[in-house]
Amino acid sequence: MDWLLQQLINGLALGSIYALIALGYTMVYGVLRFINFAHADVLMLGAYSAYFIAPAIHEVMPLPSLTGTLIIVLLSAMICAGIGILIEILAYRPLRQRPRLTVLITAIGVSLFIEFTCQHKAVFGADTKPFPQLMPVHDFNLGGLVIGSNDLVVVVTTLILLFGLWFIVQRTKMGTAMRAVSFNQQAAALMGININRIISFTFGLGSALAAVAGILYALKAPGIDPLMGVQPGLRAFIAAVLGGIGNLPGAALGGLLLGLLETFAGGISGLSNYRDGIAFAILILILLFKPAGLLGKATVEKV
Amino acid sequence: MHRRYFLSLSAISCLLTALSGCSKTGGDSIVIGEFASLTGKEATFGISSHEGTLLAVETLNAAGGVLGKKLELLTEDNQSKAGETSNVVNKLISKDGAVAILGEVASSRSLEAAPICQQNGIPMVSPASTNPKVTETGDHIFRVCFIDPFQGTVMANFVTKSLNAKKVAVFTDVKSDYSKGLAKFFKEGILKVGGQIVAELDFNGGDKDFKAQLTAIKSAAPDAVFIPGYYTDVALIAIQAKQLGLNVPLCGGDGWESQTLLDIGKDAVEGHYFSTHYASDAASPAVATFVEAYKKRFNGKMPDAMAALGYDSAMFLADGIKRAGSADSKAIRDALAATKDFEAVTGKIAINAQRDAVKSAVILQVKDGKFKYLETVAP
Numbered sequence: 016m017d018w019l020l021q022q023l024i025n026g027l028a029l030g031s032i033y034a035l036i037a038l039g040y041t042m043v044y045g046v047l048r049f050i051n052f053a054h055a056d057v058l059m060l061g062a063y064s065a066y067f068i069a070p071a072i073h074e075v076m077p078l079p080s081l082t083g084t085l086i087i088v089l090l091s092a093m094i095c096a097g098i099g100i101l102i103e104i105l106a107y108r109p110l111r112q113r114p115r116l117t118v119l120i121t122a123i124g125v126s127l128f129i130e131f132t133c134q135h136k137a138v139f140g141a142d143t144k145p146f147p148q149l150m151p152v153h154d155f156n157l158g159g160l161v162i163g164s165n166d167l168v169v170v171v172t173t174l175i176l177l178f179g180l181w182f183i184v185q186r187t188k189m190g191t192a193m194r195a196v197s198f199n200q201q202a203a204a205l206m207g208i209n210i211n212r213i214i215s216f217t218f219g220l221g222s223a224l225a226a227v228a229g230i231l232y233a234l235k236a237p238g239i240d241p242l243m244g245v246q247p248g249l250r251a252f253i254a255a256v257l258g259g260i261g262n263l264p265g266a267a268l269g270g271l272l273l274g275l276l277e278t279f280a281g282g283i284s285g286l287s288n289y290r291d292g293i294a295f296a297i298l299i300l301i302l303l304f305k306p307a308g309l310l311g312k313a314t315v316e317k318v
Numbered sequence: 319m320h321r322r323y324f325l326s327l328s329a330i331s332c333l334l335t336a337l338s339g340c341s342k343t344g345g346d347s348i349v350i351g352e353f354a355s356l357t358g359k360e361a362t363f364g365i366s367s368h369e370g371t372l373l374a375v376e377t378l379n380a381a382g383g384v385l386g387k388k389l390e391l392l393t394e395d396n397q398s399k400a401g402e403t404s405n406v407v408n409k410l411i412s413k414d415g416a417v418a419i420l421g422e423v424a425s426s427r428s429l430e431a432a433p434i435c436q437q438n439g440i441p442m443v444s445p446a447s448t449n450p451k452v453t454e455t456g457d458h459i460f461r462v463c464f465i466d467p468f469q470g471t472v473m474a475n476f477v478t479k480s481l482n483a484k485k486v487a488v489f490t491d492v493k494s495d496y497s498k499g500l501a502k503f504f505k506e507g508i509l510k511v512g513g514q515i516v517a518e519l520d521f522n523g524g525d526k527d528f529k530a531q532l533t534a535i536k537s538a539a540p541d542a543v544f545i546p547g548y549y550t551d552v553a554l555i556a557i558q559a560k561q562l563g564l565n566v567p568l569c570g571g572d573g574w575e576s577q578t579l580l581d582i583g584k585d586a587v588e589g590h591y592f593s594t595h596y597a598s599d600a601a602s603p604a605v606a607t608f609v610e611a612y613k614k615r616f617n618g619k620m621p622d623a624m625a626a627l628g629y630d631s632a633m634f635l636a637d638g639i640k641r642a643g644s645a646d647s648k649a650i651r652d653a654l655a656a657t658k659d660f661e662a663v664t665g666k667i668a669i670n671a672q673r674d675a676v677k678s679a680v681i682l683q684v685k686d687g688k689f690k691y692l693e694t695v696a697p
Contacts, residue, residue, distance in 0.1 A: 018537040021533045022533055025533055142358065142362065143582065154561055154563075237582060281519075281531050282534040
């Protein structure tokens with residue numbers, strides 16, 4: 016029984032990370048109707064930003080500290096927001112009127128470009144770097160069950176950001192504009208909405224989310240390398256599709272489900288080899304019966 | 319216009335390739351090719367073994383070279399990636415005209431190079447690939463390290479006797495030939511001495527979350543866990559094992575030995591054990607001389623086992639060339655195969671019928687953020 020509950024905790028912790036990354040995928044898709052494959056690499060850049068900022072913050076206020084972490088996360092999120100906006104302006108904006116497939120291929124190109132540039136010796140190098148411990152950690156013991164403080168932070172952050180995003184999209188003027196652009200770009204432009212600004216904002220926000228996810232991921236497994244985003248990025252993309260792409264709560268739900276599936280499959284002796292295979296087979300089954308994703312049709316409005 | 323430009327460019331490059339192909343044969347130097355993982359996941363292995371090899375070649379050349387000719391070491395990086403090795407080894411053989419190939423640490427990638435060397439009749443010496451399959455590829459493939467059946471048995475004996483563990487769990491990296499091989503021989507060793515395997519779980523090298531498998535291992539309540547993986551993964555596994563309260567000794571093989579294990583794992587890897595090829599703090603004059611030369615050449619860096627094996631592989635090859643009396647690949651192969659007792663830094667090497675080195679292993683423990691010598695196990 017303990018074993019089952021512990022796996023539940025492990026699965027939720029892993030799933031929350033996937034959910035957090037999936038939020039970024041799904042939001043950009045919601046507005047622009049294309050998958051920003053470079054999202055996973057912005058996540059990696061977020062982790063590296065924190066890696067390079069941390070020593071400087073450590074000078075001012077010794078780490079591990081909560082305030083210090085918050086500052087590092089904010090700075091990294093700002094850097095990544097800038098990078099995200101830059102990627103959009105340089106790579107995607109010139110292709111705005113082209114078929115969506117062109118943009119999709121470009122996104123894969125951008126992703127590979129970032130990955131392999133960063134692997135170069137003069138940039139980050141391809142070897143794994145030890146990620147500093149930013150926050151004080153404590154493992155809570157509840158009668159044989161272990162809950163890490165980092166895992167709690169991940170869950171809480173995901174919830175806060177999910178709510179925050181929902182609020183921005185549904186309750187602010189910017190969000191209304193985003194939804195208008197999502198609905199019909201030309202009509203939105205005719206209504207006096209600055210499309211470029213809205214799209215830049217969307218990318219900035221999505222990339223800031225990726226940075227937060229990257230740092231939390233690096234805290235969970237404190238070894239970072241330029242390809243660290245690939246695996247969680249793929250999982251998060253699938254989580255977003257599973258939940259119904261373009262749907263924020265759907266992305267969170269998909270992430271949690273995927274995390275749980277992986278954890279339970281991985282915890283079975285003899286089957287752990289096929290962990291990803293089992294998780295993905297179940298996903299295919301779900302999508303066979305609900306092609307639009309779990310929440311794809313239930314809620315009509317797209318972000 | 320564009321097309322013509324492209325055509326002439328490719329014509330020139332073809333010409334260059336052809337020219338460089340023939341200009342290398344003959345001459346007053348002996349070309350040795352080396353492939354190593356200088357970047358990527360197992361970069362510290364590749365860098366260490368490369369530095370050892372480089373030191374050996376420089377030492378030999380300073381003493382007048384081999385057979386009156388200088389050794390020319392050409393090094394290629396395979397970025398710790400599958401598929402890249404065959405490219406660089408093909409280049410070293412057909413374009414650069416290497417008479418022998420040195421490389422590499424990871425068995426999966428040595429296995430990629432071995433058939434190419436075998437087909438081309440070029441002798442290959444692996445410094446540290448311990449999977450038996452590597453030399454089974456053919457009669458041109460050698461190694462200067464022990465093999466996993468030996469390493470697995472050593473660790474099985476150590477775990478059951480020295481650590482007094484009866485119930486053991488095994489956690490294998492299914493992506494790596496090295497890990498799978500070592501796990502297999504370890505399990506056989508445990509069963510032979512009457513131990514019990516209570517849990518067998520797998521991970522994929524490069525995974526970041528191991529809690530699912532570790533929770534399953536913990537629920538099986540083992541006395542020790544054997545993790546035949548590479549250092550990056552092992553460090554993350556140790557951290558998460560500690561978080562989950564899996565407080566039993568973790569053990570592994572020579573894939574653990576890297577400063578990165580300590581940098582990432584910190585206090586989570588403290589107190590755990592692994593087997594490897596040599597200990598830099600062992601009392602032996604050959605080791606002391608090597609450690610001193612290495613530290614002098616590489617800014618005071620302590621040589622690890624991979625550096626020592628890299629050094630040994632080049633020295634072993636040079637010894638073969640000397641005894642062959644020529645830089646002909648066939649003659650070198652025959653001389654290498656006839657090696658009886660070559661004095662290497664990592665111990666005396668005899669090459670057996672399988673072209674594997676027969677030699678002893680050492681067991682180290684992580685203590686106070688350092689690797690500490692525990693015991694030597696003879697073959």
